Amino acid sequence: MACLGDFQRRIRFLSLVLYDFMNSFIMVKTRYESTRVDLNDVLIIERRLRKIFLVTTERLFSFYEKIVFIEPLLGDNFYEVIDGCFVNFDRTLSAKEGKLRFDNGYEFPLSERSFAKAKKHHYAYLRLRQLRNIKNEQLKIDLEAAIST
Numbered sequence: 001m002a003c004l005g006d007f008q009r010r011i012r013f014l015s016l017v018l019y020d021f022m023n024s025f026i027m028v029k030t031r032y033e034s035t036r037v038d039l040n041d042v043l044i045i046e047r048r049l050r051k052i053f054l055v056t057t058e059r060l061f062s063f064y065e066k067i068v069f070i071e072p073l074l075g076d077n078f079y080e081v082i083d084g085c086f087v088n089f090d091r092t093l094s095a096k097e098g099k100l101r102f103d104n105g106y107e108f109p110l111s112e113r114s115f116a117k118a119k120k121h122h123y124a125y126l127r128l129r130q131l132r133n134i135k136n137e138q139l140k141i142d143l144e145a146a147i148s149t
Contacts, residue, residue, distance in 0.1 A: 043102050047084030057104045081118045096120040
């Protein structure tokens with residue numbers, strides 16, 4: 001029984017992350033709070049040693065977890081700019097002067113090499129998104145034409 005009590009004590013003080021694969025959010029449970037973090041609000045997910053840092057539009061969350069448990073949740077809008085650091089390209093406005101600028105004004109500096117890769121992938125992502133929007137608009141026009149005839 002002493003082993004079970006020790007286990008329960010460890011669970012109480014360790015941070016846990018619960019994932020909901022259907023609704024695209026991460027449930028962050030730390031020693032002091034339990035919070036739902038929507039992936040659309042996340043700007044950056046960064047791993048430093050054993051801790052995960054989620055930078056959102058409003059605040060910073062830090063908790064203990066392995067990045068391999070978070071990676072499957074991330075869609076094609078997240079790009080790994082550095083080993084263990086993912087950026088949400090849906091929230092990125094521009095990539096210039098060695099920094100990624102987000103829609104809330106936050107700037108994320110990168111090294112020259114990482115910035116070159118991130119800028120290339122950011123442009124490719126925006127271009128792909130633009131093509132998807134054009135294709136969707138064309139489908140809407142075709143559908144409206146088919147309905148009206």
